[in-house]
Amino acid sequence: MRSNEYLIELKDVSVYFTERVGLLSKRVTKALDHVNLRVSDGDVIAVVGESGAGKTTMGRVILGLQKPTSGVALFRGKDIYSLKGRNFEEFRREVQWVPQDPYSSLDPSLTIGEQLMAPIRRWNPKIDASARAQELLRLVGLVPPSFYMNKYPHQLSGGQRQRIAIARSLASNPRLIIADEPVTMIDSSLRISFINTFIDLIRIVNLSLIFITHDIALARILLLKSSKGRIVILKDGRIVEEGDINEIISNPKDEYTKVLINAAPDLKRWLKAYGEQ
Amino acid sequence: MPLLSIRNLSVEYRLPDLKIAVKALKGINIDVNKGDIVGIVGESGSGKSTLALAIMRMLKPPAMIRSGSIYFNDVDLLTLSEHEFNSKYRWVKVSMVPQASQNIFNPTMRIKDHFLDTAKAHGITNENEILKKAGEILEFTKLNPARVFNLYPHQLSGGMKQRVAISLALFLNPEVVIMDEPTAALDVVTQMDILNLVKLINEKFGTTIIFITHDISIIPVIASSVVVLYNGEVMEVGPMEDIIVDPKHPYTKALIQSTPSLSSSADEVKPIPGEPPNPLEDIQGCPFWPRCPYVMDVCKTDKPSEYNVNGRIVRCYLYEK
Numbered sequence: 001m002r003s004n005e006y007l008i009e010l011k012d013v014s015v016y017f018t019e020r021v022g023l024l025s026k027r028v029t030k031a032l033d034h035v036n037l038r039v040s041d042g043d044v045i046a047v048v049g050e051s052g053a054g055k056t057t058m059g060r061v062i063l064g065l066q067k068p069t070s071g072v073a074l075f076r077g078k079d080i081y082s083l084k085g086r087n088f089e090e091f092r093r094e095v096q097w098v099p100q101d102p103y104s105s106l107d108p109s110l111t112i113g114e115q116l117m118a119p120i121r122r123w124n125p126k127i128d129a130s131a132r133a134q135e136l137l138r139l140v141g142l143v144p145p146s147f148y149m150n151k152y153p154h155q156l157s158g159g160q161r162q163r164i165a166i167a168r169s170l171a172s173n174p175r176l177i178i179a180d181e182p183v184t185m186i187d188s189s190l191r192i193s194f195i196n197t198f199i200d201l202i203r204i205v206n207l208s209l210i211f212i213t214h215d216i217a218l219a220r221i222l223l224l225k226s227s228k229g230r231i232v233i234l235k236d237g238r239i240v241e242e243g244d245i246n247e248i249i250s251n252p253k254d255e256y257t258k259v260l261i262n263a264a265p266d267l268k269r270w271l272k273a274y275g276e277q
Numbered sequence: 278m279p280l281l282s283i284r285n286l287s288v289e290y291r292l293p294d295l296k297i298a299v300k301a302l303k304g305i306n307i308d309v310n311k312g313d314i315v316g317i318v319g320e321s322g323s324g325k326s327t328l329a330l331a332i333m334r335m336l337k338p339p340a341m342i343r344s345g346s347i348y349f350n351d352v353d354l355l356t357l358s359e360h361e362f363n364s365k366y367r368w369v370k371v372s373m374v375p376q377a378s379q380n381i382f383n384p385t386m387r388i389k390d391h392f393l394d395t396a397k398a399h400g401i402t403n404e405n406e407i408l409k410k411a412g413e414i415l416e417f418t419k420l421n422p423a424r425v426f427n428l429y430p431h432q433l434s435g436g437m438k439q440r441v442a443i444s445l446a447l448f449l450n451p452e453v454v455i456m457d458e459p460t461a462a463l464d465v466v467t468q469m470d471i472l473n474l475v476k477l478i479n480e481k482f483g484t485t486i487i488f489i490t491h492d493i494s495i496i497p498v499i500a501s502s503v504v505v506l507y508n509g510e511v512m513e514v515g516p517m518e519d520i521i522v523d524p525k526h527p528y529t530k531a532l533i534q535s536t537p538s539l540s541s542s543a544d545e546v547k548p549i550p551g552e553p554p555n556p557l558e559d560i561q562g563c564p565f566w567p568r569c570p571y572v573m574d575v576c577k578t579d580k581p582s583e584y585n586v587n588g589r590i591v592r593c594y595l596y597e598k
Contacts, residue, residue, distance in 0.1 A: 050464030051435070157552055158321070187320040188491055189535045193548035214464055217494075217537040224543035249539055261539065263469040265494040267521065268538035274497075274522060 006074065007176055007208060008039040008062055008095070013071035015057050015237075031057040033237035034071070039210065041175060044202060044229030046219035046245070047212045048260070054237040055212045059178045062210065063097055093123055096174040100181040102161035106153040112137075112164055113149035119171035136167040139204065141197055159190045166197065176208040177201075183218070191218060199225045216264050220245050233257050278350075279308035280485055281332070281371075281453055286345030288327050288336065299556045301327040303509045304345070306583070309453070314479050314486040316500030316517065318493050318532070322556050323506040325489045326376055329455045332487075333373050334362055349453075368399060369449050376457040376489075378442035382430035388441055389426035395448055414444040418474055436467035443474065447484070454478070455487040460495070472499050494536050497521050505529050508554040508564035510580075515589030525591045528565045563593070571595055 015032040032054045039045060039062075049055050060066035061073050064080045073080045075091045083091050099105040107115055116133035124132075130149070137145035140163040153161055162182060169177055179198070183191040195218065201207045209226075213219050216231075223229035223245045231248060233241040233256070240254040252258045286305050289298040302324045309315050319325045330336045332347055334354065346353045354366060375381050382391060392411035393404060401407055412422035418440040430438065439459060446454050456475065460468040472495065478484050488499055496503055496517060503520045505513040505528065513526040524530045531549045538546075551568035554560055560567070566576040575594050584596040 050466060157555070159552065187553055188493070189320060189532055189549035190553070191548070192535055192537065192546050196548070215537075216465075217539050217541075220539060221537045221541070221543060221546055259466055263465040264539060265465070265468075265492070265498055266538045266540070267494045267497065267533060267536055268540045270497040271522060272540075274518065 005040070005077070006038050007041050007043070007076065008037070009074040009077075010035050010037040010058075010061065011072050011074065012036060013061055013068045013073055015054075015061060015066060016069045030237045032061065032068070035237070035239055037232065037239070039176065039208060042202075042206060042208055042228070044209045044223065044226040045211070046223055046229060046231045047210060047234060048214065048216050048219050048231060049234035050214060050260075052236075053234040055214075055234055056180055057237075058234065059097065059180050059210065059212055062176075062178055063095060064091065093172045094175040096169040096172060096177055098162075098166050098169045098177060098179040098182045101185055102158055102165050103185070105165050106161055106168075108153055111150050111152055112156075115164070116168055116171060119168060123172040132171075133167075136170050137164075139170065139201065140164075140167045141193070141200075142167070159186050159194075162186055162194070163197070166201075170201070170205070173205075174207070176210065178210045178212070180212045181214070182211070184213070184215075192221065195222050195225060198222065202226055216249075216260060217266065220249065233260070279348075280311040280350065281307075281309040281487075282346075282348040283307040283309075283328075283332070284346045284348065286328075286331060286347065287343040288324070288331055289341055289343050291339045291341065293339070295557075297557065300559070301340070301509050301556070302331070305506075305509070305511050307504055307511065307514070309485060309487060310502075311452075311485055312479070312483050314475070314488055314499055314501045316496045316503045317487060317489045317506060318491070318496060318503060319489075319506030320491055320553060322508065322553060324509040325491075325506060326457055327509075328506075329373060329375075329457045329487070329489060332371060332455060333367060334359075335373075364399075368395070368446075368451065370451055371453045371455065372446040372449065372451040373455040374439075374442045374446045374457065374459050377462065378459065379435050379438045379462060381442060382438065384430055386429070387426065388428055388430070388433075391441070391445060392448065395445055399449060411444065411448065414447050415441070418444050420444070435463055436470065439463065439467075439471055440474070443471075443478070447478065447482075450482070451484070453485045453487065455489070457489045458491065459488070461491070468495070469498075475499060492536075493521075493532050494538070505532070508556075508560065510564055511583075511590070511592060512565065513589065513591050513593075519587075519589055525586055525589065525596065526565075526593050527569045527571050527595070531568070531570075 013032055013035045017029045019027045021027045047055050061068055067081050113133055117129035120129040120132045134145035137148055142148050142163050183194045211222055230243055231245045232239055235256045241248055241257050284306055286302055288302040289300050291298045317325055347355055393407055396407040415422040420440050460471050479486050500517045503517050507528050512528050524533055534547050535549050549568055554564055562578050563576045563581055566572045581592045581594045583590045583592055586596050
């Protein structure tokens, strides 16, 4: 496959943060260390790793927010960090993100309708922004949409706010969403309903998804439901394993993957062991 | 007789601007037996942290205790003067690892000063003695006191801060330690280390632990008994094995069913339908009825009492006899 056929391609990407320690010495943190990743149209990728593994940095590189120290990040074969004019517009339109914290990611002074319609108008001035905003609300499971259009963020629950953030990320009709720990702040009883929403979006609007999480069991459910995804396990800025989730869980090659799997709390495994006692 | 007994405890947050009172705890009863690790499970807004702060008598306005008692052995902690509670109970008999304990430290103080501060607040002044004891506890939590003592909080990792917070809570050999989401901000590997440490403390010192979490999947790893909270009310109480293997309350069932495991199939994990309760709205009857698959007419009007089901307490009309 030619490289420009990938939606996103990271080639040997490293991101180093240099900190001055004292007067003369420096400390270098390798947030990403020679990472290679290929994202095709329609891909679903769960990026799993502990805090500090480089998950968010990887998302930021793909979003065009963190220039690699070395290596290149390509969008349809072109270096994201030299995109200009129309090409950059196209990149921005097609690659969007959902941030972690729905309590700080929405503008408290705008109604839900206003914060959805602004990006819709920005990207597509000709369409009926209000109708499109309501369509997006319906897509993320907020019905009836008219109920939410005139509400302010503080009038909604954390789960509802996160759905708004997802709806907003869809305003430009993106091809790829990078969701950075999108359910970490959501009550555990609702997390699976968010996975279902993402699965609907993947099917209905043919979205590609990079789902960043520290929860390997949740990543697994997402990938099983999407039936075409793969997992990427990050550790200290490196991809230590990548591939089919069930294969990796049943036969982890990397030591860290084994540790991660064994440390993940698992009700079903516990129940099975309890039953065998 | 339970070591700690919470009877009919109600706590409100008064919001004068909105002319309403948010009821955070609504007449809850919880018994904690000596030597237990009681897992308190609930989602955000269920009253978990309010409960912890009420036991420590650290609730501040606009929060206020409306009714109830918190008995430690036979003494109602809520009737003591602040001076008596602080000198005889707070940190001495009951201490706490607060939520988000990565942020509880004073950023301008070295770790050893946090121990000196804690000890001096309780009348211990011999610095050598304090540091000797603090060193022993830090070593027990698998930290190197010689190194950690002179570090500032920002120089510690999340897991190390949690170990220091636990060491501070253990400093006066309390009988009960309340841990409020002690692993919420940690990665799974560090989480497992901290859970093992908590179990070790319980085994070695016989310390009774009240372990608050939103994550029911860690309950089997840590708890010996479980209290399930929802919207400020107790839904189910019982031994850990009973509750995880055979949950009775529809909310407990649904909560377990919504938790993914590494071996669950895609379809068996189901979200709880509906929205979590809005704390500003009073729900008539059982707080879970709007989301409950077994809802009956009586659930919408009346509150179920505590039904005893094979030694377990379940507050649900399905178990009315």
